[in-house]
Amino acid sequence: MRKANLWKMLFFALVCSVLLVGCSDENGGDSEKGQKGSDKEIVIAVNENFISMDPHNTGDTNSNSVQSAMLEGLLGFDSDGQITTVLAEDYSVSENALEYTFKLNQGIKFHDGEEFNAEAVKVNIERIMKDESLRLNSRGFNLITSVDILGDYEIKVTLKTPYSAMLTRFSVAKMLSPKLIKENSDDIPKSPVGTGPFKFVEWVQGDHLTVERYDDYWKKGERVKKITYKPVPENGSRIAMLKTGEASVIYPLPAQNLQELEGNKDIIVSKIPSTIARYVSINTMKEPFDDVRIRQAFNYAVDKNAYIKVVNSGFGLPLDSVIPSKTLYYVKQDVYEQNIEKAKELLKEAGFENGFTAEIWGNTNSDTMKGMQFIQQQLKEIGVTVEIKSMEEGTLSDEIFGAQTPEEAKLQMWYVSWSSYASDVTNATKPLFHSESIPPNSANTAYYKNTEVDSWMNEANSTGDATKQAELYEKIQSTIYKDAPWIFLGVDELLVGTRSDIEGIYVDPTGGINVSDANFK
Amino acid sequence: MEFTSTVTEKKQVVPKKKYSPVREFWVNFKHQKTAFFASMFILLLIIIAIIGPSIAPYDPYKPDYDATLQGPSSEHILGTDEYGRDIFSRILVGTRITLSVSTSSVLLGAIVGTVLGIMSGYFGGWLDRIIMRSSDVMFAFPDLLLAIAIVAVLGPGLNNVIIAVSVFSVPSFARLVRGSTLEAKENTFVEAAKSMGAPHKRIMFKHIFPETVSSLIVFVTMRIGTAIIAASSLSFLGLGASPETPDWGAMLSMGRDYLGTASHVVMMPGIAIFLTVLAFNLVGDGLRDVLDPKTKNE
């Protein structure tokens, strides 16, 4: 008898669980049909999970994208990635690059009804300055010595030392309701409150995050009622969602799958040049890579167009400087066009007529592995045998940053990419080429050390004068490009798939999705 | 009772000619048609594994950026991959890697798992508890984490893939064998052997082990398939052979981005894996019918 009961219980449990699943949620279906225009819902599928909704503690593009629907900063980025005003009506920077003054727009209210004014800005800036747990975005803000309210809608921020990327930092730092910061700071990472065109509704971890139109938004315009963001890591699945209409926008659109969409009139594909540079850093302090001829030979050995075709499925531009073309102060350099003869000659001059064996490191993403294979194939043409070592990200960073001195470093070549805000040329150069940034200190994995370049960078950083900066960055780019501490490969083009009944959604060069005017046509 | 003994029970049936065990196996196995056919396929694979590199029509590593992702044609009978490499040549050359990695890892896992399983089931008590609980712990550890750890300690490479995959299978084998051992232990002949004072080692491997063989064989063949797929996931995670190696699993995983556009890149190694796993399973079933003492005389 006991046994029979046990079986029954198990069966019952199974039935129950099936029923529970069946009943758990029914509202996700296609019930919206028949409703009109902006009352509908737009689904945006992205490739990774959102990490946090705390705007002052976010490093990943997707979290930023979602936040930008709900939150706004004093400044912001336009569609080219350059700085523009948002909550600030106007701003000015002092000659010595230490004082930043903002005039604020009036009549703006947070989603919880709090008023946006100088006091609110101060609360936000002080949170970023003081809260120890905000480890990501305090850069720049830790240089602030004082925040002074000049009037209800005017505020001045003073820095200890000049920091040329400060405007970018102000664009990234979005404003939260002061009430939320003071009373419910634990809720910030889960459900932020801002001034943006949409307000937070719900976030089911790993599944979706939904925002809803904020009807009292300070900028007028037609917008869709609801937007749901879904993380969908699998490329094929994302494409499938776009085709079925389950998603109205997918980003990134995997380039390999582009062909599938050809001739599909319901889908529009847009191509945006990005600020993502792809390259192989070469350890310039290690033999034989310390010889510039070897590094140049490597650059001449690689066919950039073939790289873009094979590794990036044809979407991308050659990396023709040390920074991508969308980045501030970019100047085009003379590209190392593929020239096997010249490369071999350079090798011969350097004493390696018969080639040698080298090692390339990279993480385990399939794109990286593809790229490393490409480098391997290309360098084989000039007699250099490349061994590929792909390592899991954590292991890789330990291997690279575990070396305390350049002598300890085992790194020869690293296949990697770099991206920074288009407006932030400092971050696109200093961590990569300044001698202070040599590991473990920062990401100068080329172990590039050029005292001239160091001093130009320092100088550019300490002035507010744009012409001067442009001049300095021109010199920096041409010098480094000739020194070839990298194999310069390409700049990604971002691909976005949008269904043709959608308007007002665009992706900026950093991959952020702007939805402030999102609507159905 | 007047009579106490019985008529001598001798061998039941004497075959007309005495076959050697190998010959007898061969005769029986030949009658298992599908299994026989599948084993011919595996034999073919083994031959390819040996001579593959010399019969491949193209250099499996040589890229041709002007001929990427081409479908099957008379020039490239299985098409080309994202670098324009000949997929047919890569599959031929990859046979050796795929076969050796999967079989050796399963065998390694099976040997260790079986020994642990028999000891656990046979001795019971604290030994059983330790072995089974450790296998619980191993199970609770997701394979991937284990793989990362193993490779982190040993470094990437094919040998470590073998170790990682065999580590996955040890607890499965141990539990399976323990289950059959528990049952076999209840059999009279085991108790008989025990009471006659046979040494443990002899009882375990002479009496109990044969009882576990049938399920073991089925499981080994299944695991070979699983191992091919597991090794391919590891390759995909970058923890396997270096990415240029024409390992089928790696080809399949690397090619999955092209499923919608150039499906042959995924299909061809996929079919190779499918057929190989199929062949191993069919051969396993056939072997089971022939080798298993319980099904033998039918």
Next chain:
Amino acid sequence: MSEKLLQVEQLQTEFTKDKQKIRILHGVNFHINKGEVIGLVGESGCGKSLTSLSIMGLFKGTSGEITGGHIRFNGQDITSLNVNEMRKMRGKQIAMIFQEPMTSLNPVMKIGEQLMEPIRIHLNLNKKQAKEHAISMLKKVGIARPDEVINEYPHQLSGGMRQRVMIAMAMSCNPNLLIADEPTTALDVTIQAQILELMKQLQQQEDMSILLITHDLGIVAEMCDRVVVMYAGRVVEEANVFDLFEEPKHPYTRGLIGSVPKIGDKRDKLDSIKGNVPDPSDMPIGCKFAPRCTQVMPICLEAEPTSIMLENDRLCSCWLYDHERGEMHV
């Protein structure tokens, strides 16, 4: 002559192996009278177990089939019954117990459940009645605490107990014929005696017939009225038990009896039969026993002897007695 319960006539049974038919039973003839105990003896592989399975129609899961002859039970030819009719016969009119009481009971089912199965099917009793009946059957076979045993599992019982359970199960629907295939071989000697005693007693009580299959001539002498000796799928001798032991006719029977040591016997070696049973797929041409026979004659190697009726209603298939063949050719 008393009434015949079972008549096996020219029974031929074949197996299929590798698409080849192999005949195991080559025209087996014998009968069982009501209330009679028949011994079916022979070496392993002579077809005695297969004869019993043929009677029961238990070929499911094997390639065996009856390809010739008839089996009449109470006059009805049961080889022509369909599957369902045959099934209703089994366990009710003809029951069977097997050699291995250890494995013949389902290890995961309680004794009671297993006992009640045939009772419920054949006797149309409800659960409660069936249970009572099961308990009374257990009592009948001499199990001490039947109401506990029905809730136990086979592994909790001794070998002798299990065989008693098997007997109880076989007897539960009051069959006319009980086929016992080596019922005591797996048991130790004292238990053997008890089980045989039980069977004998029940047989007399219920006036049932028993077909006792064994290779143990001691048991035959103890239990049987008549004996049928089989060799290589054929009946070679049939006689009542006293005549058979007194004067075995067939050289094979003599060999069988000679191989059993008698108490007080001082010979060093047993007169066992040399050689082995021939392979069914490779039979000698003439008498199948000829290659092993100590009295082999030229004719034995050329032609197969037919059955000859001898005195006292006994039958024997051997060229040695060809001269006694009268008009009573069977």
Next chain:
Amino acid sequence: MFQYILKRIIEMIPLLLVVSILTFLFIHMIPGDPARLVAGKDATLEDVNRVSIELGLDQPIWKQYVTFMGNLFKGDLGTSLKTGLPVSNMFADRFMPSIYLTLLSMGWALVIGLIIGTLSAVFKNKWPDHLGMVTAVSGISLPGFWLGLILIQIFSVQLGWFPTGGAEGWKSYVLPSITLGAGIMSMLARFTRSSLLETLKADFIRTGRAKGLKESSVLTKHALRNSLIPVVTIAGLQFGFLLGGSVVVETVFSFPGMGRLLIDSIAFRDYPVIQSALLLFSIEFILVNLIVDILYSTLNPKIQYE
């Protein structure tokens, strides 16, 4: 039986303690510094060190362990290094979908696997057997993500019957559970077949037939139950696999489950999440094992746990 279960559950506690220590050591042994991963690629060493202190990673390992366990006993699983959210919060949305998916996959795999295995054994070497075994072998030989992508292509893109992913409503469970259960169904079908074939040769099956039982009751009452014993072992083993190892399926169907969370966390060396997830998996696994052992003893009265 009740005492046995109680004993096993009490036995779990020291086991889990050992597991927690081992996993703690283990995940700290894997190379990779979460502080650097948290701080980002462009972080300076100063940033990294600051993060390290903030996250408590500068403490000796034993102290970190004590802190973790201390919080655990207070019911606090800690805070994710990556997201800054409480770990329990991150689990909350993913745990139940994972469980549902596991149960559903196991449920259909068990039912269909048993049916196919039984039919194959009963009709050995006839067409149902061949068909069943071809299905089963194919199910084992197909890599999971492949099957998943093909299912999406057919049933979501072409036919539009089911969503491509997510965990909203029963429809979104259909394709993932098919993908996840396919291999297990195949395995169970094969094991059921071989086990049942063996059982069908047993003496007690002949006894059943000799009793005059219908073939169907011989099969269901006698043969199947005996053949289930090895099948249960395999099912139990697979359960463990399902709980932790559905990463591929979760990825293909962008299913919000525990597997993906764990893998993401491993990549990020998010120690508190990994640690808690592994502990959770261990508990689940041990419980499943307990259930398997109990099933064992109900199926096979010879095996008694006192």
